[in-house]
Amino acid sequence: MPHFRISKGWQIPERCATLERLYLSRRRFLAMMELVAISYVALEDSSMASSTAAAAKRNSTYTLDRPLTDELVATRYNNFREFSSEKELVWRLVDRFQTEPWTLKVGGLVRKPQTFDLEQLLRRMPLEERLYRHRCIEGWSMAVPWTGFPFKALIDLVEPTADARYVLMTSFQRPEVAEGQPIHTDYKLPMRAAITLPEAMNELAFLVTGMYGHELPKSNGAPIRLAVPWKYGFKSIKSIVSIEFTAVEPANLWNEPGTAPHDFYANVNPNDSGPRYSQARERLIGTWETRPTMPYNGYGPFVAHLYA
Numbered sequence: 001m002p003h004f005r006i007s008k009g010w011q012i013p014e015r016c017a018t019l020e021r022l023y024l025s026r027r028r029f030l031a032m033m034e035l036v037a038i039s040y041v042a043l044e045d046s047s048m049a050s051s052t053a054a055a056a057k058r059n060s061t062y063t064l065d066r067p068l069t070d071e072l073v074a075t076r077y078n079n080f081r082e083f084s085s086e087k088e089l090v091w092r093l094v095d096r097f098q099t100e101p102w103t104l105k106v107g108g109l110v111r112k113p114q115t116f117d118l119e120q121l122l123r124r125m126p127l128e129e130r131l132y133r134h135r136c137i138e139g140w141s142m143a144v145p146w147t148g149f150p151f152k153a154l155i156d157l158v159e160p161t162a163d164a165r166y167v168l169m170t171s172f173q174r175p176e177v178a179e180g181q182p183i184h185t186d187y188k189l190p191m192r193a194a195i196t197l198p199e200a201m202n203e204l205a206f207l208v209t210g211m212y213g214h215e216l217p218k219s220n221g222a223p224i225r226l227a228v229p230w231k232y233g234f235k236s237i238k239s240i241v242s243i244e245f246t247a248v249e250p251a252n253l254w255n256e257p258g259t260a261p262h263d264f265y266a267n268v269n270p271n272d273s274g275p276r277y278s279q280a281r282e283r284l285i286g287t288w289e290t291r292p293t294m295p296y297n298g299y300g301p302f303v304a305h306l307y308a
């Protein structure tokens, strides 16, 4: 972790003022930033140890129609409401969130429910790199080299029963280190995302542990997040702590009480015109370029048959 990133944390932008006022006096805020700087140094060693989670051979099946998003843009413009609803702020607020060690509980309608130590699990999983587009329902997109393994490889370990129809993933809940968790009102916490079992078994469904050949940054959902690139970004849940196989459609973001409604599948669709956003076009972050939105975000050849 280069040290210039630490000093950047001191440059508090104007829009943090609200957050600051809500939570901390300026003095306490600065003291916290100092602690953060110290823990950065302490963390250096442990984060290098798990670099196996990050670098892997590229699978050439998945190609892009656009340049990769600049790494600094992709890692510093984040939706991660547990920390902040300000996208440019998330990466500055994640330092106290400890992601090692990490356990992933996999259960529900499976023959072999298991609680995995993530580091041990990764030694057994076939890691590869994939170039994927990512499309947020807010109308922005990025193109990222993810490292990870097919969701199916994990599903094969636990063996879903014949009754299993859906897969529910739950994110972490630690309000003491995630500043957004005590205040934010958009998501029911902990955040949950669900897809169908055939969707999870589809070759595109990818569990991500790294990006750009590096360890997955906390801002992007360390130590393990989903990438389902044909769906709006909110299905690609970050920092997953549990995966549960169910027979009935689980309540999850955005179709549970208290959240803005959206259909369960949330497949990218240029004809969507929700109350908040038109989905006709998208903006490529880090650029001023906009492009027409593609059905299934361009992944129709892989997934359209699931909905026929």
Ligand SMILES: Nc1nc2c(c(=O)[nH]1)N[C@H]1C(S)=C(S)[C@@H](COP(=O)(O)O)O[C@H]1N2
Pocket: 074, 077, 078, 079, 080, 081, 082, 135, 136, 137, 171, 172, 191, 219, 220, 221, 232, 233, 234, 235, 236, 237, 238, 239
């Ligand atoms: N736990 C959790 N996962 C999450 C979110 C979140 O707020 N919390 N936001 C989602 C949304 S809306 C998007 S667009 C992507 C953003 O991923 P990125 O920050 O890596 O670009 O993460 C998704 N996963």
Ligand SMILES: [Mo]
Pocket: 079, 135, 136, 137, 138, 232, 233, 234
């Ligand atoms: Mo999103």
